[in-house]
Amino acid sequence: MNQYDNASSSNISHSGTSTGQQSPRQVAVNVLTNILLQQGSLSTQLARHQLDVASEHTPMLKELCFGVCRQYPRLNSIALHLLAHPFEEKDTDLYAVLLLGLYQLTYMNTPDHAAVNETVEACRLLKKDWATKLMNAVLRRYQREADEIVEALEAQPSVEFNMPKWLVKRFNKHWPDHLEDIIDASNTHPPMCIRINESLVSRETYKEQLADLGIDSEDGEFSDSALYLRNAVRVAELPGFDDGFVSVQDEAAQLSAQILSPKDGEKVLDACAAPGGKTGHLLEKANLSGLSSMELTAVELEPWRMEKIESNLKRLGYSAQLICADASDLEAWWDGEHFDKILLDVPCTATGVIRRNPDIKINRKPADIDDLVFIQREILNKVWATLKSGGFMLYATCSLMPEENEQQVQHFLANQDDAKEVALNSLAPDEAAKWGIPVSHGRQLFPHINGHDGFYYCLLQKA
Ligand SMILES: C[S@@+](CC[C@H](N)C(=O)[O-])C[C@H]1O[C@@H](n2cnc3c(N)ncnc32)[C@H](O)[C@@H]1O
Incomplete structure (x- = not known):
């Protein structure tokens, strides 16, 4: 499953209580269970379940959910060490309860006895009383032996770096000089x-x-x-x-509209548009220069994400032609009129924005990289046909994986005779790109350099 998950993941109702009536801890169990079962991302799950708690409890709900995801590699290793047998899949909700208990004991000010009692009570609310003794014993042992347990596990990369082992390996392979900085930045709270x-x-x-x-x-x-x-x-x-x-919107994401710099009378495509952050920014830029005749088309695959573009543009007071379609299926959406400029902000591993989406530590798998590279290649190859001769395409990801970035562009250029890379400030010459670092094609932005998110940009022009 990639990060753009289906919004209709299952809602486990543990207590039968109504909207706004559940405790943040109960709702956090629902959210985390769905994430552990790969049924949704943290952002979609929180959006879906936020109203299950009273509004004054929203910050606590977020603290619990973001906190467990952020600390997941460590908490997971500790939990597996403490359990004689991992829970079965049908008891994933109990695993979420355990992770929350360990999180409270390790990272929150909750008094230990309260954390243990709440964890045991959570088993009862799930109607799994059989687990209360086990949970009590596991947490009491952790209380007594936390330091020794963590010390014994510290040699594991997932514990040492608080990052899945495979991601540590990938970061180390691609960015050995930046490894610790990337990991530190990815583990912090973003500004x-x-x-x-x-x-x-x-x-x-x-x-x-x-x-x-x-x-x-x-x-x-x-x-x-x-x-x-x-x-x-x-x-x-x-x-x-x-x-x-x-x-x-993060500063790195704001560079898209600055680089593309829409001009009067242009026809612009935002090909992977939801939730519409960059769509809105392109329209703002156009309005700034009084470009009433800029025509913007936004294409998005997921209908439920398309709704987010609609509500974003409504709030900003702008309109665009919105098309819900697979951007690589030109027959489904393209009328044959070429675009002057295209923003191709493709679906990606989002490894540059782990600090904002810490559930990536749980959901993302190594095989996702190849799957996403394939999807990106399809979209890039097909959408290129909609660009007019002399037109510009900005290829963008929020990934740190060269396979999705410079290598993707390298492959594209090797197979597309009418494509060339141009300088990122070609369209706004007074704004030379000083962000990130130059790579073989385009520029790579990191989450530890200059405070913005990790991103990748490359500007292409059609002959
Ligand atoms: C990185 S996000 C885009 C973020 C957006 N540009 C913004 O700034 O708000 C990628 C988007 O592409 C969409 N997507 C994935 N595959 C697609 C496809 N084949 N055609 C069109 N959109 C696609 C995803 O649903 C997701 O909303």
């Missing part, structure tokens, strides 16, 4: 970065508005519209959020 809609307000003015509300922020170094908040806030606290003055 909150926002994008100011400069067609409505300047970054300076918006920064002052934030300061008046006691929200400190700093300019992004590379994107003209990026502000990093010193402390994360709820979007409802951001002035003008509902009216499209601001969006939440």
Whole structure:
């Protein structure tokens, strides 16, 4: 399963309580069980289950779910060490309960006795009373022997680096000089970065508005519209959020619209568009220059993700031609009119954004890389035909895997006579790319350099 999972994963109702009435811990068990069963990503599961707790408990729900995912490689090794036999798949919910108990004991201020009692009680709520003794014994042993257990496991790469072993190996293979920095950055809490809609307000003015509300922020170094908040806030606290003055988007992602720099009268395609962060930014850029005639088409495979583009654009007050289709199936969506510019932000392993999507540590498997490389190749080869002669395509991923990035482009260029790589500032010459590092094709951005997410960009032009 890749990160763009199906939103309709199963909802395990443990207590029969109604919306908003369950404890954050109960809901965290549901969310984590579905993630462990590969039935959804953390973001879709949280979106789905968030209303099961009262709003004042949302931060605790997020802390539990993000925390367990972030610490999963360590917690998983500890749990497997403590259990004589792993739980059967039908008892994955109990495994989620155990991981939560270990997380509370190791990383939260919950008093030990409360963490143990809550874990045992969670077994009863699942109507699995048979597990209460086991859970009690396992956690009590961990309380007594935590230091020795962790020390004994520390030699395992998954425990030492708190990252799946296969990912440590891949990072080490591709980026040996960056290994520890990539892992440290991927294990931290990401900063909150926002994008100011400069067609409505300047970054300076918006920064002052934030300061008046006691929200400190700093300019992004590379994107003209990026502000990093010193402390994360709820979007409802951001002035003008509902009216499209601001969006939440990492600075690295904001570079897409800057690189493509849409011009008056152009026909632009955003080929893998949901949830529409970059679609909205392209439209903002167009509006900034008064480009009323820019025509934007956004194609997205998943209907439920298409809805996110719709609601994002509605909030921003923009419109685009939205098409729900497989971008590589041209017959299904393309009318034969060529595009001047294309953004191809393909589905990828998202290994540059593990800090924002820590469930990647649970869900992502080595075989996903080959599967995704194949999908990306299909989309890239087919969508190329929709680009007009002289037109530009920006190939982008939020991956750190060269197979999806420079090697993908290398393969494409070797097989596509009418394609050439051009400098990333070809369309906005006064904005030379200083971010990330140059690689054999394009530039690789890392999560440990300059504070933004890990990303990859390469600009291609058709002969
Ligand atoms: C990396 S995300 C795009 C993020 C988006 N550009 C943004 O900034 O908000 C990739 C998107 O491609 C979609 N996708 C995957 N395969 C696709 C295909 N064959 N055709 C069109 N969209 C596809 C996924 O559902 C996902 O929404």
